[in-house]
Amino acid sequence: MKKVLITGATGRTGTSTIDRLLELGVPTRALVHRHDERSEKLASQGVEIIQGELNDFDKVVEALEGITNAYFVFPIQVPGILEATAFFAQAALERGVESIVNMSQISARRVANSVAARNHWLAERVFDRSGVAVTHLRPTFFAEWLTYWAQSIREENVLRLPFGRTAYAPIAAEDQGRVIAEILNSPEGHAGRIYPLYGPEELTQDQVVELLSGVLDRPIRYDAMEIEPFQKVLSGAGFNAHFIQHISTVAQDCRDGLFSGTNDVVERITGRKPESMKDFIVKNQAIFR
Numbered sequence: 001m002k003k004v005l006i007t008g009a010t011g012r013t014g015t016s017t018i019d020r021l022l023e024l025g026v027p028t029r030a031l032v033h034r035h036d037e038r039s040e041k042l043a044s045q046g047v048e049i050i051q052g053e054l055n056d057f058d059k060v061v062e063a064l065e066g067i068t069n070a071y072f073v074f075p076i077q078v079p080g081i082l083e084a085t086a087f088f089a090q091a092a093l094e095r096g097v098e099s100i101v102n103m104s105q106i107s108a109r110r111v112a113n114s115v116a117a118r119n120h121w122l123a124e125r126v127f128d129r130s131g132v133a134v135t136h137l138r139p140t141f142f143a144e145w146l147t148y149w150a151q152s153i154r155e156e157n158v159l160r161l162p163f164g165r166t167a168y169a170p171i172a173a174e175d176q177g178r179v180i181a182e183i184l185n186s187p188e189g190h191a192g193r194i195y196p197l198y199g200p201e202e203l204t205q206d207q208v209v210e211l212l213s214g215v216l217d218r219p220i221r222y223d224a225m226e227i228e229p230f231q232k233v234l235s236g237a238g239f240n241a242h243f244i245q246h247i248s249t250v251a252q253d254c255r256d257g258l259f260s261g262t263n264d265v266v267e268r269i270t271g272r273k274p275e276s277m278k279d280f281i282v283k284n285q286a287i288f289r
């Protein structure tokens with residue numbers, strides 16, 4: 001009997017994956033970081049809940065008991081991805097998990113000065129050597145990035161980001177959730193694969209604010225910040241050094257074109273084209289008003 005574990009279950013990709021798994025009728029357990037209204041909603045949808053930390057080995061072993069296929073995702077806000085990956089790989093082996101989908105990043109590579117890119121690359125290697133069948137997902141920036149800056153868009157009509165003027169194809173978490181759910185439900189043919197994930201269309205931030213202005217019917221401007229002043233903004237807003245390092249290095253990678261490109265992976269795996277940025281903005285327009 002198939003039974004799937006979703007980590008990061010109350011986060012963006014975790015929630016979207018569970019939505020699709022429920023549609024597919026796959027028995028699902030969610031590892032939640034804390035009990036709150038988000039975990040209560042999952043429980044009310046028929047999802048089995050286990051609460052715990054990915055950095056607690058015994059808890060991860062318990063979470064993987066009776067699980068056939070699992071999704072692993074670790075947040076960017078805190079350090080600890082490599083320990084959590086090793087724990088998850090070992091626990092999966094001990095519990096006889098058949099396959100894992102691992103959330104990585106488009107810029108994952110062996111590089112000294114980007115902890116984000118290096119740690120995702122190392123995490124992939126740890127999973128590869130575990131002996132469990134693993135599929136790595138390497139998305140470009142999520143479309144949801146735009147929603148993080150909803151307040152300045154609402155109050156000042158400005159989008160401030162350090163991504164320069166390089167185009168990339170934002171991908172919605174919902175599309176990623178459908179990819180993850182399909183692979184977990186039918187892992188055949190996906191073992192050992194690395195899938196770069198993109199939305200349908202490469203856009204610069206100037207083009208994104210143009211779409212936003214059209215949907216909102218008021219002018220929104222892009223403030224192309226340099227990375228250093230942006231770090232000060234994040235620091236002033238109370239973000240920790242680990243998070244600021246992560247954002248700064250992905251911003252530089254984006255400027256250097258590492259987040260650019262597009263492909264048909266989402267459509268090939270799910271049978272549906274990924275959502276366009278325009279449709280994403282239309283769907284989420286209330287938060288920018």
Ligand SMILES: NC(=O)c1ccc[n+]([C@@H]2O[C@H](COP(=O)([O-])OP(=O)(O)OC[C@H]3O[C@@H](n4cnc5c(N)ncnc54)[C@H](OP(=O)(O)O)[C@@H]3O)[C@@H](O)[C@H]2O)c1
Nearest residue numbers: 008009010011012013033053054074075105139140141142
């Ligand atoms: N955002 C992007 O543009 C982008 C692009 C490429 C790759 N990625 C990768 O995507 C991943 C993030 O995915 P996401 O956006 O779906 O995540 P997310 O929305 O940030 O959610 C993270 C989830 O993990 C939970 N969590 C936090 N700390 C935990 C811990 N110690 N143990 C167990 N659970 C914990 C959180 O619960 P609480 O909320 O209760 O703490 C939350 O449910 C990162 O690895 C990132 O590098 C992101």
